[in-house]
Amino acid sequence: AQKITQTQPGMFVQEKEAVTLDCTYDTSDQSYGLFWYKQPSSGEMIFLIYQGSYDEQNATEGRYSLNFQKARKSANLVISASQLGDSAMYFCAMRGWGGNKLTFGTGTQLKVEL
Amino acid sequence: DTAVSQTPKYLVTQMGNDKSIKCEQNLGHDTMYWYKQDSKKFLKIMFSYNNKELIINETVPNRFSPKSPDKAHLNLHINSLELGDSAVYFCASSQESTSGRHTYEQYFGPGTRLTVT
Numbered sequence: 049a050q051k052i053t054q055t056q057p058g059m060f061v062q063e064k065e066a067v068t069l070d071c072t073y074d075t076s077d078q079s080y081g082l083f084w085y086k087q088p089s090s091g092e093m094i095f096l097i098y099q100g101s102y103d104e105q106n107a108t109e110g111r112y113s114l115n116f117q118k119a120r121k122s123a124n125l126v127i128s129a130s131q132l133g134d135s136a137m138y139f140c141a142m143r144g145w146g147g148n149k150l151t152f153g154t155g156t157q158l159k160v161e162l
Numbered sequence: 163d164t165a166v167s168q169t170p171k172y173l174v175t176q177m178g179n180d181k182s183i184k185c186e187q188n189l190g191h192d193t194m195y196w197y198k199q200d201s202k203k204f205l206k207i208m209f210s211y212n213n214k215e216l217i218i219n220e221t222v223p224n225r226f227s228p229k230s231p232d233k234a235h236l237n238l239h240i241n242s243l244e245l246g247d248s249a250v251y252f253c254a255s256s257q258e259s260t261s262g263r264h265t266y267e268q269y270f271g272p273g274t275r276l277t278v279t
Contacts, residue, residue, distance in 0.1 A: 081266060087203075093252060093270035137203060143266065148193060148258055149207040149218050150268060 050075045050142050052153035059158050061130045068115070069125040069156045071140030077101075079145040082123040084114065087155070088136040096138075099123060130160045165189050166271035168253050174277045175243055183238045183274045185253030193217075193258045194236035195268065196228060199250040208251075211236055212258060243278045250275050 051074040061067035073082065084096040099107045099114045107114040115124040123142075127134055137157050141150040166187045175181050187194060195218075196208040210218035211230040225241045236253060253271040 083267060085270075091250065091275075092272050093205075093254075095267045095269060098267055139205065141205075148212075148256065148266065149195070149210060149220070150197075150205075151207075152205040155203050 050151040054153035056156045066128045071123045077144035081143050083141045084125045085139045086136045135160045168271040168274050172275050179243050180241045185236045187255040191255040191257045193256050195254040197252040248278045
């Protein structure tokens with residue numbers, strides 16, 4: 049079974065600053081994938097970034113990067129140069145290999161301020 | 163050019179009624195899912211279909227019955243609706259069978275907000 053923990057229910061960041069959203073996970077699988085999704089107030093779920101457990105490099109997608117620390121079982125999302133449009137709920141999720149369901153964390157509500 | 167679409171977007175109905183939510187994806191994916199997001203925003207898998215075959219059924223009451231007429235469609239029928247069924251239901255799809263490296267990310271539909279009164 050997989051478990052995702054997001055300990056920050058809410059975060060504030062100033063525009064143009066960087067912010068780190070925490071995610072820790074627990075799994076007995078040797079091979080797994082970690083994902084981050086964004087859910088703005090409009091409600092849709094937007095895929096942001098993926099990290100495979102055997103990927104040696106941290107994943108990056110534009111202003112998003114995933115700080116993957118396998119030994120600590122953490123997969124934090126870093127958003128650089130925050131924009132007002134980044135205000136949303138962010139979900140960390142994982143899947144084990146051999147199963148295809150995503151297990152989600154409880155989410156972090158990010159608010160970007162002027 | 164919508165990738166994953168769901169209808170309806172909003173559904174308000176009374177307890178005891180039967181309702182359906184439809185989902186279609188035009189991504190050519192072979193796997194589709196239903197997730198439920200409760201009032202606290204927690205997302206949980208309900209069902210997964212791969213090439214029209216049910217592969218995940220996560221402790222969901224029998225009142226919920228998914229149907230996949232083809233691999234591009236996955237519908238969710240709910241019988242005898244209860245107050246606790248009020249939630250946002252998301253359909254998603256992914257490509258599971260492929261050669262080479264793949265990230266298996268799931269693409270979500272816009273969600274259907276179901277309100278049972």
